[in-house]
Amino acid sequence: MFLVVALQAEAQPLITHFGLRCESPMGMFRIYRSESMALVVSGVGKSLSAAATGYLCGCSDGWRNAPWINIGIAGHRNVDVGELIVANKIVDQSTAHSWYPPQLVSNVVNSTLITVDKPEESYPERAAYDMEAAGFFPSATRCSTGELVQSIKVISDNPHQSIASLNARSIEQLITKNLSEIEQFINRLSELSIEIKVLPHNGSLPESWAKRWSFSVTQGHRLRRLLQRWKVLIGDGETLDSVLGACKDGAAVLTALEARLNAEKPTYRRSLLVGPRASSLPDVQSQ
C-alpha cells in the first residue's frame, strides 16, 4: 500500500493512525513506512507529486499492482467542507488532458477532480480542485493498474468557506475526521490487489531445487507457468520429486514437467445445485 500526500499536515494523521515511521529524513522526499504501508510527502504541485510517486516506487519493493493512493485536501463548488470524495475523472487544467480512474469501491462520493497550477478560489465547475492528482495518476499507473490508483480528497474549502481560512491544524483535523472512511477505502483496495498479486519469478520452486538447476530468464517464465499449472491440475496429489528426480539441467526439468502436465485434463462435475439432468428445466425468466 503506497500513499502519496502533498503536505506534512495532511500526512501526520495518517502517519499516527497507521503507525508509520520516518525512514529517510535526508532523502529527496520524506518517506514513512510500516510493514504493509509506505507514505511519501511530496510537497505541493503536480510535478512534485509525480516525482515523489516515482521516488517512492524506486525506494520500495512490492509496488507492482499494489494500491497507490493520493490523499489530501481539495476545494469544491458544491460539496460541504469535511466531506470525502474520490476522483472518477482527473483533469489537468493546464493541458486539458483527462484520466478516468475506474471505480470499484463504492463507500465514497465520486467527483471530477481538476488539478490546477494555482489555488482555485472561484470554483467555476461542478468539480473538486486540487494541485497534485494530474501528476500523481499518470505516474502511479506506471506502477500499478488503474483500478488500484486513486485520488481521495477531503473537501477543505468551497464558495462559503474560503481557502484562506486553512492552516496546518485545520488540515490535520479534516483528515483526522475522515480516517475511518479512508481506512475502509484503503482496505477494500488492498483486498482487490491480493486478487491480482504478481507471483515471484520462480513460482513456488523450492529453494533446494532452485540451487540444483539454473534457468535463463525465458526458462524462468516457462517454469513459473508450469508450476502454476502443476498447482492447479495436480496440487499436492503428487510430489515434484517423482517427476523431476532424474533431470540433469533446467531444460530437462521443463520438458519433464510439461510432459507430465499435458497428460492431465480438467474435470468438470455435474453441479449438485442443478440436480438430476432430466428434471431440472426451470421456467424461462425473460425479464
Next chain:
Amino acid sequence: MIDTLYIEQAIATHPRVREIGLRFPSANQVMCERYGAVFNRKSQNFRLQKKNPSLILADKFDNHVLETPEGYGIGGRNNYYFAHMLNCIYDCRYCFLQGMYRSAHYVLFVNYDEFFSAMDAKLMAHDGEDVWFFSGYDCDSLALDPLTGFAEHLLSYLETRPHAMVELRTKSTQIRALLGQAPLSNVIVAFSLTPEPAAVALEHKAPSVAKRINAMTQLAQNGWRLGLRFDPLLDDVRFEEHYQSLFRDIFDRIDPACIHSITIGPFRMPGSFFSNVVRLYPDEPLLAGSFANRDGLITYPKEREAAMLAFCLDELRVHVSGDKIFSCAVDGRDTVRADTESINLGFRSSSH
C-alpha cells in the same frame, strides 16, 4: 447495477442516452470526449473491472458493419458482422474478449440507425441476394436487451428487408422482444451451449444450460428458427459422456425441424489473447490444460481436436441431417470430416 455511466459529451442529449440515464438514477455520470479514452487506456485490469463494470455510452463513427473473414458463414455467400455493444454481462472463463480488451466496461453504441444504414448499403451492394449479418461477436446479442432495446429496433428493421439474414448469438434468456412479435424467417436465434458441468464451472453469471434450452423451446414454439452453437468445444475427462448428454437434453426438447444450423468449433484463441487471459486467471483449470500453439493460435493438440470434432459430428448426425452442420478446425479439411459442411475457421477465436 451500474454505478458509473461514462457518456461521450457529443451524445449527452441523445434521447437513448437520456433514457438509459434515467434507468440508473443513482449512477455517477462522467462525461468523456471519446469512449476510447476510458475503454482503451493502458493500465487496466479486466478481472478487477469485471467485479463492477461501468457502462459507456458512445457513438460509433465508422465500420458499423464489417466483412467476416473469407469463407466464414452458415451457408450464405455474403457474410458480414456487426456489434452494437462491446463486452458482455456474463463472465465465461474461455471468452476471448477478456484477452482482447483491456477494459471490462460495457460499451453501447447508441446510434442504432447508422448500423441499419450500413446494413442497407451492403444489401444494395448485393442487390437481390441474401446477405448474412452476424451479431454478437463482441458481445452477447440479447443479454443486455432489456436495457438497450436493440433487438426490437433490429427486428422492425428486418421486417421490411427479407434479404437481410441475421444471426443473433446468445446465451441469454432475454427473449421477450422476440416472443412479442411474429417470427421472422430471416432471423436465426443461435444459442451457445456447453455441457452443464463445464457451463457451471466456466460460464459465470450466464443462464444455466437448462434455462437456455427452455428459452429455445419457447422460441421454437413461437415459430422462430434456431441455431445451435457448440463453440468452443471444451475438453474434459468425460468429454464424450458430457456432450452426449447435452445433445440428448437439447433434442429431447427441441424438434430438429426448428433447427436452421449447427456449428461446432474447437477451442481456439490467438496466442496474445491467451497469454492475457492466463495472466488474469493463472489458477483457472481450463487454461492450465494441455494446448498447442499452431501458427500463433492456441488450440487443443491437433489429434485431440480432431477426435473431439469427429465425436460431436457423429453424435449430432444422429439427430440432424449433415447439411445443417457446419464445423471448423484450425487445419481445415484434414481434421474436418468430408460428410459435413466445412467452414473456414474464420474468426480466430471460438466465439461464445
